[in-house]
Amino acid sequence: MTTSENPEGIGQSVRRKEDFRFITGNGHYTDDINSPKQTHAYFLRSPHAHAKIKSIDIAPALKAPGVVAIFTGADIAADKLGGLICGWTVTSKDGTPMKAGAHPVLALDTVRYVGDHVAMIVAETFSQAKSAAELIEVDYDAQPAAVALSTCQSPSTGQVHADAPRNTCFQWELGNKAETMAALASAHKIIKLDLTNNRLIPNAMEPRAAIGDYDKGTGNYTLHTTSQNPHVARLVLSAFVGVAPEHKLRVIAPDVGGGFGSKIFIYAEETACVWAAAKVGRPIKWTAERSESFLSDAHGRDHLSHAELALDANGKFLGLHVKTIANLGAYLSTFASATPTYLYGTLLSGQYNMPAVYVEVDGVYTHTAPVDAYRGAGRPEAAYLIERIVETAARETGIDPAELRRRNFITSFPHQTPVIMNYDTGDFAASLDKAMEIIDYKGFPARKATSARNGKLRGIGFSTYIEACGLAPSAAVGSLGAGVGLWESAEVRVNPTGNVEVLTGSHSHGQGHETTFAQLVSSRLGIPIDQIEIVHGDTDKVQFGMGTYGSRSGSVGMSAIVKALDKVEAKAKKIAAHLMEAAVEDITFEDGRFTVKGTDKSLGFAEVSLAAYTAHGFPAGEIEPGLKEGAFYDPANFTFPSGCHICEVEIDPETGVTVITNFVAVDDFGTIINPMIVEGQVHGGVAQGIGQAMMEHGVYDDESGQLISGSFMDYTMPRADDLPNFQLGFTKTECLTNPLGMKGCGEAGAIASPPAIINAITDAIGVRDIAMPATPARIWAAIQSAPKQAAE
Numbered sequence: 001m002t003t004s005e006n007p008e009g010i011g012q013s014v015r016r017k018e019d020f021r022f023i024t025g026n027g028h029y030t031d032d033i034n035s036p037k038q039t040h041a042y043f044l045r046s047p048h049a050h051a052k053i054k055s056i057d058i059a060p061a062l063k064a065p066g067v068v069a070i071f072t073g074a075d076i077a078a079d080k081l082g083g084l085i086c087g088w089t090v091t092s093k094d095g096t097p098m099k100a101g102a103h104p105v106l107a108l109d110t111v112r113y114v115g116d117h118v119a120m121i122v123a124e125t126f127s128q129a130k131s132a133a134e135l136i137e138v139d140y141d142a143q144p145a146a147v148a149l150s151t152c153q154s155p156s157t158g159q160v161h162a163d164a165p166r167n168t169c170f171q172w173e174l175g176n177k178a179e180t181m182a183a184l185a186s187a188h189k190i191i192k193l194d195l196t197n198n199r200l201i202p203n204a205m206e207p208r209a210a211i212g213d214y215d216k217g218t219g220n221y222t223l224h225t226t227s228q229n230p231h232v233a234r235l236v237l238s239a240f241v242g243v244a245p246e247h248k249l250r251v252i253a254p255d256v257g258g259g260f261g262s263k264i265f266i267y268a269e270e271t272a273c274v275w276a277a278a279k280v281g282r283p284i285k286w287t288a289e290r291s292e293s294f295l296s297d298a299h300g301r302d303h304l305s306h307a308e309l310a311l312d313a314n315g316k317f318l319g320l321h322v323k324t325i326a327n328l329g330a331y332l333s334t335f336a337s338a339t340p341t342y343l344y345g346t347l348l349s350g351q352y353n354m355p356a357v358y359v360e361v362d363g364v365y366t367h368t369a370p371v372d373a374y375r376g377a378g379r380p381e382a383a384y385l386i387e388r389i390v391e392t393a394a395r396e397t398g399i400d401p402a403e404l405r406r407r408n409f410i411t412s413f414p415h416q417t418p419v420i421m422n423y424d425t426g427d428f429a430a431s432l433d434k435a436m437e438i439i440d441y442k443g444f445p446a447r448k449a450t451s452a453r454n455g456k457l458r459g460i461g462f463s464t465y466i467e468a469c470g471l472a473p474s475a476a477v478g479s480l481g482a483g484v485g486l487w488e489s490a491e492v493r494v495n496p497t498g499n500v501e502v503l504t505g506s507h508s509h510g511q512g513h514e515t516t517f518a519q520l521v522s523s524r525l526g527i528p529i530d531q532i533e534i535v536h537g538d539t540d541k542v543q544f545g546m547g548t549y550g551s552r553s554g555s556v557g558m559s560a561i562v563k564a565l566d567k568v569e570a571k572a573k574k575i576a577a578h579l580m581e582a583a584v585e586d587i588t589f590e591d592g593r594f595t596v597k598g599t600d601k602s603l604g605f606a607e608v609s610l611a612a613y614t615a616h617g618f619p620a621g622e623i624e625p626g627l628k629e630g631a632f633y634d635p636a637n638f639t640f641p642s643g644c645h646i647c648e649v650e651i652d653p654e655t656g657v658t659v660i661t662n663f664v665a666v667d668d669f670g671t672i673i674n675p676m677i678v679e680g681q682v683h684g685g686v687a688q689g690i691g692q693a694m695m696e697h698g699v700y701d702d703e704s705g706q707l708i709s710g711s712f713m714d715y716t717m718p719r720a721d722d723l724p725n726f727q728l729g730f731t732k733t734e735c736l737t738n739p740l741g742m743k744g745c746g747e748a749g750a751i752a753s754p755p756a757i758i759n760a761i762t763d764a765i766g767v768r769d770i771a772m773p774a775t776p777a778r779i780w781a782a783i784q785s786a787p788k789q790a791a792e
């Protein structure tokens with residue numbers, strides 16, 4: 001059986017192993033875990049965007065039925081616990097480090113956003129804890145709040161952290177300023193565009209949850225939590241917050257129902273639960289209500305940008321200058337500083353030969369929920385900016401948008417951009433050609449004419465995107481300010497009966513790792529996937545791991561498994577050689593059988609596995625018993641998925657109602673392990689991109705700082721009937737820096753799609769720009785102003 005004949009091997013659309021338990025209600029999520037002695041936590045949250053806490057009176061609440069304990073910031077301070085941290089230090093243009101305001105687990109003397117944590121109430125039941133919270137008297141002294149991103153740096157607005165004047169955490173730059181300014185000065189044409197990247201609120205199906213537990217006998221702590229990276233959570237909670245020593249803290253992230261980045265971070269609630277469990281001597285459980293998720297899960301995006309693109313007389317790009325104000329919210333979340341800097345500015349060359357790029361980013365505090373990575377994290381903002389301005393350039397130079405892109409595509413690799421990234425491989429024209437063919441670009445004018453006859457407006461928009469994922473070479477991120485390495489680990493344990501457990505530091509919370517990782521092992525060892533168990537999400541079981549984000553589990557996590565499998569195969573060959581009395585160089589391993597070259601002597605994988613553990617007659621000192629190998633893999637570069645998404649819309653000018661009539665996504669993910677899973681990832685990502693472009697919007701009241709879009713009644717998530725039937729295609733250039741040739745696919749749809757949609761809508765109605773989300777009301781208003789915008 002060769003790899004291609006293995007129906008469960010690499011390249012096969014194997015059904016997801018894990019789905020049986022998920023769709024039959026047998027998943028084990030944090031909230032499913034109950035123990036007889038458990039208590040329940042509720043967090044009293046700030047109703048103010050900014051206020052001083054004059055006093056907190058918990059006495060009446062302590063007497064309420066069922067209350068076990070109440071904790072405030074003072075209790076945490078008395079225990080000398082550290083605050084929550086940001087794991088990436090960004091340096092400003094003037095050489096000073098970012099100004100990271102203190103982030104206490106529970107507020108001390110100030111609250112900084114609506115939803116900030118004021119007190120933790122522990123009671124016998126959740127409703128008792130929630131009722132008791134109403135009896136806590138907090139005397140607030142409301143202060144002026146800095147809410148709007150556009151005005152938060154003004155000296156007359158509220159100040160979020162005393163040590164960050166004008167609410168500015170950092171003023172970062174990247175690229176070559178002099179060269180970019182010279183390019184703009186010599187340009188034949190300069191395209192200028194102001195863009196807003198709207199604030200998003202992640203909405204994983206499963207809200208965040210935590211159970212803290214403490215064993216008095218052993219002094220061990222256990223935290224069950226909805227984490228994308230349990231080892232990182234353990235590291236932060238032990239090394240920085242100081243909840244417990246690392247070896248006395250076990251973090252388990254069992255089944256997790258989606259994260260999209262929002263469960264990377266280490267939040268106040270899980271920290272408080274595990275710390276307080278030792279105080280009350282009983283497990284403490286907390287599960288967020290959906291309205292709490294809206295208020296306190298880290299939000300995404302939220303940029304204001306001005307961009308200028310310089311072109312010569314032939315439509316060749318000369319340089320790009322970008323100024324961005326990026327909202328960080330009230331506190332720096334775990335990776336908040338990296339998202340609008342190194343995950344954003346480094347992608348501003350796009351798929352293009354861009355001789356000079358200069359980007360400046362002000363990371364600013366506002367009295368709103370923290371903002372951090374959300375599916376794509378920085379790269380959707382970069383793709384939006386560059387693909388919007390390139391499309392605008394096409395319209396304003398009169399060059400067809402596909403042709404303008406083609407004229408500027410990078411065609412030789414490796415390609416060093418002016419903003420750090422070194423693209424190893426790609427074929428941008430191939431994905432553009434394929435997408436144009438699938439959408440029938442040539443037929444667009446006829447379709448537009450038909451729409452016009454029906455009183456409708458039709459538009460088409462391109463997005464030829466590139467992103468950097470597979471985070472990331474540890475040395476590279478370390479040199480840029482990361483506090484952690486971004487390698488991955490794996491251990492392959494072959495049991496005596498020949499089945500296999502793979503312990504991975506990656507974490508699956510919807511991406512299908514239990515299937516795709518098993519497909520890799522099946523291809524390599526020639527055993528069926530039901531004999532392969534993928535173990536993840538438990539710091540007591542898995543050696544260590546950096547977790548899942550930045551579409552890294554395929555290219556980095558699976559590469560670690562490849563390394564471990566190489567070692568397993570090498571050792572198993574040694575054992576087989578011994579058993580068959582042959583030289584190890586003469587042993588081949590294919591389709592699950594070890595064969596002595598040129599003979600009919602062979603042994604099956606299970607026979608060799610058993611022999612590894614019986615170890616009878618192994619030459620002393622030459623072969624160790626057992627068959628279990630581990631590996632750490634540190635990638636040599638990011639992977640660079642790229643492709644072309646094209647969106648076609650039809651708009652009713654009377655109402656602004658917009659239908660996506662066609663959406664084509666052609667992506668290059670290198671080697672694909674499971675096409676069905678990858679297509680699902682693209683579908684999910686594009687759905688989120690459509691949400692951002694047309695529906696979703698995190699809105700705060702500029703004066704009061706109240707979250708206006710704080711429920712599903714106010715924050716519109718895309719539903720199935722909002723989405724078209726996506727047409728997908730793939731091209732392939734294998735990544736040159738990992739053993740499988742894989743590029744990440746988990747975020748591409750969310751990165752690529754918003755500019756394609758907004759390019760299509762602006763094309764249809766003839767305006768330069770429309771702010772996301774392009775709702776029917778906004779589109780209708782833009783149609784009314786179209787002649788005016790066109791004249792500007």
Ligand code: MCN
Nearest residue numbers: 258259260375510516550551552553554673674744745746
């Ligand atoms: N894969 C493949 N071939 C490739 C690339 C990937 O078969 N060339 C498979 C992988 O083996 C894996 C899946 O596709 O099963 C996604 O792989 P990858 O692109 O490496 O992404 P990760 O597994 O690291 O997942 C993270 C990524 C991110 S960053 C976000 S955000 C996101 C996403 O995945 N969050 C998700 N997809 C999600 N899907 C679900 N259901 N839930 C989330 O929270």
